[in-house]
Amino acid sequence: MKYQKVHKPVDEREKLRKFRELDDAFAQALRQLEDPDSDFDIPTGPPVRSLAALEKDDVEAKQKERQQELDIAFKQRFEALLSAYGLTHYDLAELTETLLSYGLWRQDEVPGNQQP
Structure with a gap:
């Protein structure tokens, strides 16, 4: 038989x-x-974000x-091209510097789109 506590x-x-x-504590x-x-610190959760902000993120x-x-x-294609032509990064940098120094290629120009 279970013991039942009698509530006073x-x-x-x-x-x-x-x-x-x-009631007093609630009013306070x-x-x-x-x-x-008041410096009463109210615990809150994370800031609520709008649906638009979540979609934007x-x-x-x-x-x-x-x-x-x-x-x-791009990096994979670039490395494949260098490998296919037997060039190193140093070789490519040297070629670029040479073309720039002789004026055969301008820095702001896209190769293949040169104007005559």
Whole structure:
């Protein structure tokens, strides 16, 4: 047989006293919230962000990921071209410097789009 605790009936005066204490504490908390000079620290969660901001972040993250994929693909193609022509990075830098120094290629010009 289980033991059942017998609850003592709470006196009505005691109930009223507890209610008043709770009511006073609640009123004090409200006053602190309304006081602009109060240093009452209210625990809050992370800031709420709008759906538009979340979607914007998602689009930016996808663009960044896509750009990283393009960068990797470019580097792979670039290395493959250097390898196919038997060039090193140093050889390419030397060729570029030579073309620039003789005026055969301007720095702001895209190769293959030279004007006659």
